[in-house]
Amino acid sequence: MKKLLPERDDNRVESLEQEREGMAHALIIGGGVAGPTAAIALQKIGIDATVYEAYATTAHDVGASMGISLNGLDALRTLDAHTVVRDAGFPVPRGIMWLGNGRRLGEGHTGTPLPDGTLPIVIGRYDLYAALREEALRRGVPIHHGKRLAHIGQRGDQVAAVFTDGTEAVGDLLIGADGIRSTTRHFVAPHAPRPRYVGLIGTGGITREVAPQSDPGVMNMVFGRRAFFASMASPDGSVWWFANLPWADEPTATDLAATSGSQWQERLLQAFAEDRSPAARLIRATPPDYTWFPMHDMHAPERWHRGRVVLIGDAAHVSSASSGQGASMAFEDAVQLARCLRDRDDPPAAFHDYQRLRVDRVSKVLAGAKQVNRSKAATGVSRVLRDVTFPLFMRKFSTPGAFAWLYDHRIDFDRPIDDQLSP
Ligand SMILES: Cc1cc2nc3c(=O)[nH]c(=O)nc-3n(C[C@H](O)[C@H](O)[C@H](O)COP(=O)(O)OP(=O)(O)OC[C@H]3O[C@@H](n4cnc5c(N)ncnc54)[C@H](O)[C@@H]3O)c2cc1C
Known part of the structure; x- marks a missing residue:
């Protein structure tokens, strides 16, 4: 079998203050939203990463648009990466809801602008993927296209990704950022709920x-x-x-x-x-x-990790497009995973704490999206009921602070995770 060796820039790696024993190199499967972000986040803590993407080119589903909220943009800000995404989209700070009969239900709060004035944005899916990819490449992250993960093998303290073209790559840990139909998820949690x-x-x-x-x-x-x-x-x-x-x-x-x-x-x-x-x-x-x-949508599996393999983004949890949070949750996952890897001595311990940091928040986002989906899918009597009860829901939506937990969530990258995790 032909070995695909990660391209390492040894000078750069040695110069990093925190070359981490047993965690020097990560394999990242998936070059969508979560993958390049995770590579950038790991670089910040001295872990070298290589991204393997199944498709030969960036971004399929070219036409779709996506909203990126302030919590997601702030997660990117901790990596000094939010401006490249922000500037590839356009600001949409206000959301007004209406009923089909023309009744204005109200305006929702979309969170507090970031200190540099950054507002929530809408961006083309292609532009988002391209911005993240270009930023990762600019920072020296190798991205290999046409590499579709087939299966994973763990060998002592190493993990091997085997691709459908017969090549393989070996690293100290593997991050599954391979989206809703994740192959990595089959390895981590074969009996996980399906989308x-x-x-x-x-x-x-x-x-x-x-x-x-x-x-x-x-x-x-x-x-x-x-x-x-x-x-x-x-x-x-x-x-x-x-x-x-x-x-x-x-x-x-x-x-x-x-x-x-x-x-x-x-x-x-x-x-x-x-x-x-x-x-x-x-x-x-x-x-x-x-x-x-x-x-x-998809509930996260009971465990998001197995040995030296971990899931992030849609590979771990899917909140459906109605949440407007899939990409933002992927950014947050990547940043929190990097913090955990920085503060723990080995990948399994870091992965355990990463899941603890994330699980309640992603469950809450998923529950909110379910509610919105029910409203969107309502027909007949349930639609009439929806229209009657909607103003009550809107009262909550329009209350300042009601969604602060979501949009004003800020990750303090430098804060030790032990300060946040109760024993
Ligand atoms: C119509 C639609 C609208 C949406 N709107 C929004 C929105 O407004 N706001 C928002 O935040 N989110 C939105 N989302 C959700 C958002 O797109 C996802 O949550 C986000 O892309 C998740 O990022 P990810 O990196 O985990 O997965 P993806 O972006 O799907 O990336 C996964 C990558 O892994 C690659 N891959 C898959 N399998 C393999 C393999 N075996 N080997 C190697 N590579 C592999 C894929 O080709 C892909 O490039 C929307 C989704 C849809 C479908």
Whole structure:
């Protein structure tokens, strides 16, 4: 078998103050959001990392947009990496919720701006992946594309990643950042709960063909009679939108491809026909080349680690797109994992404490997203009930401080983890 040796820059590694015995080199599987971030975070504590990405190029799902909230941007800030992501998107600090009948439900709090004025952003998925990849490369992190993990072997104090092309890489620890369909998760927790379809499919688009109805910086979210629609104006004059449609049984890629773009456009128009919202205008103005995503969530497995192997990001837990937190949770995971590796003598001890630091927070995010998904998927009587009870929910959402636990969460990178973990 051909050995794929991690490319090490020995001068740099030796010059790091904290070359860590038995933790000198990490293999990171997945070059999406969590992977490059983890590599940057490990570099900060003196652990060299190599990223292995299955796809030959960066970023699939090119068209999708993502919101990155202040807790996620602040986690990147601890690595001096938030500006590259922030500047690849545009600020959207306000979120206003509406019912399909045109009733304004209220405005939610999106957290306290970072000290340098950074606000929550919306960013293209491609741009997010590219920004993180470029930043990791700029800092000297090797990223190998076309390397799909097939299986993992543990050999004493070493761990080997075997790829589908027959090559292998060996390191002191392995971080599974390989997303919702994680291969690493099969190794760590073979009986873990599988991703669960939440009864919604999502798509989105960008158009320059209509004048924005709102100022840039506002996301208008409409809980419509039959579906959910959100739109926001970008400072460049384009309007970005996304839609979630209730869909009973999880469709396969083949099912979704069986409907043509113009048929999908017609379905979307029907779904929003009774709502007072900009949906129809924006959908008509956007070329109907949709990418659809069935939406999932997944509880974290009981253990997020096994031996010298650990899970982060969607490989560990999936809160569904409705949380707007998947990428931010991945950033937080990467930073907290690095702190634990810094403060513990061996990977298993660090992984144990990393899970302790993260588990309650990611469970709470997942629970919140479930509630939003129920509101988006509501039809018939449950939709009527939703519309009656929504103002109560909004009262909570609009209360200053109600979501401080989420958006104002700040990680103090330098603080020893023992200060945070009760015995
Ligand atoms: C439609 C949609 C909208 C979303 N909107 C938002 C949003 O607004 N805000 C937000 O924060 N989150 C959002 N999310 C969620 C967010 O995209 C994920 O939570 C985030 O990308 C997780 O990062 P990750 O690095 O764990 O996984 P990913 O970004 O999926 O990266 C995993 C990487 O691992 C690679 N990989 C997989 N298997 C292997 C293997 N065997 N070997 C090697 N490499 C492998 C993949 O190719 C991929 O590059 C959305 C998701 C969807 C689908």
